[in-house]
Amino acid sequence: MTTTADRILDSAQTLVQVRGYNGFSYADISAELSITKPSIHHHFPTKAALAEALIARYRERFAVARKEVDDDAVGARQRLVGYAGLYAETFAQGGRICLCGVFAVDAESLPVQVRQATDAFFADQRQWVAGVLAEAGMPATRTGAAAEAYLASLEGALLLARAHGQPDGAAGQDRDVVRSVAATLVDALL
Amino acid sequence: MTTTADRILDSAQTLVQVRGYNGFSYADISAELSITKPSIHHHFPTKAALAEALIARYRERFAVARKEVDDDAVGARQRLVGYAGLYAETFAQGGRICLCGVFAVDAESLPVQVRQATDAFFADQRQWVAGVLAEAGMPATRTGAAAEAYLASLEGALLLARAHGQPDGAAGQDRDVVRSVAATLVDALL
């Protein structure tokens, strides 16, 4: 069962990840779902409230996906590569980038709660990566900076992939930038 | 001597780097420079034309700044660290991020020429970094991927720095995320 609120969030999330927070409107969601704008306002009274709901759901879902990587992967190396796969799969779905990467760029347009949630998302990711690096035997004095570097490289790789896939609607035959960058980092850090 | 066109570009570039391409308007430039919107249209008929001029100037200026790093730094390591300093200094100026990072996120809103120029900017940076890595003795089979990883980590570090500095207008006392990430990458790659 999918509620209308869920369908609105699905549409909005894709729009944010592809066009940016200031690059879509309620009219776009309205057209995609064939419901009117006031109906969307009924579920999410303001665009800011929609952004709050978006990032809350994104954090939950990302935590679940990361947990699956944790359960399936064996060893630190596989965990880090599997984690990078989450980012690569995002981009594979129509050239989307990380919702929080977009929210970081458009932070000035967003309410404080969303900015704080964006920061918290990254802090959460950094902590997880640092834990995996510690598991791999990296000294505790280095895991924090290394985790931040890994996270930065993944977010940045999405930007490079986006920029590269753009001239026209070209896509597909290109090398996987995200997985390549992740592999370089894993090899260099471990 | 500073022409009106230059002052418009200065204002617009800062606005894009702080708010995103869809997060500012001609009215913002008008207010900042105390000239009217039609005057801006006289110099840059459309917002798309303004974006074209912005990225053209950005590429030129970035090439000049990079050349200064090339002239001043001794050895590959210093060159890479000095290059990262260009990104760190950008963020130090009011939390700006790379213009091309913003344009990568907002690519869907931009004309094809600007998207291609954004891609070309990244290709240019990757080539330069790859050359420095080769100079440091890295085998040619690895320099391309390593350069892309370094570039991705710098662009991503700007996003993390932006997200982190955001809860309220907090700033200043924070650690330099960009330089930290760059140092981690340089140590790991060389």
Next chain:
DNA sequence: GTCTATAGCTCGATAGAC
């Protein structure tokens, strides 16, 4: 090259019927 005035459109959001 800068201005006043305004067109034409889209935006986020609201009122109120069903």
Next chain:
DNA sequence: GTCTATCGAGCTATAGAC
């Protein structure tokens, strides 16, 4: 919970005087 109708503001852009 969804709709029709609409508001007021902001947007990019243009016409035309100076």
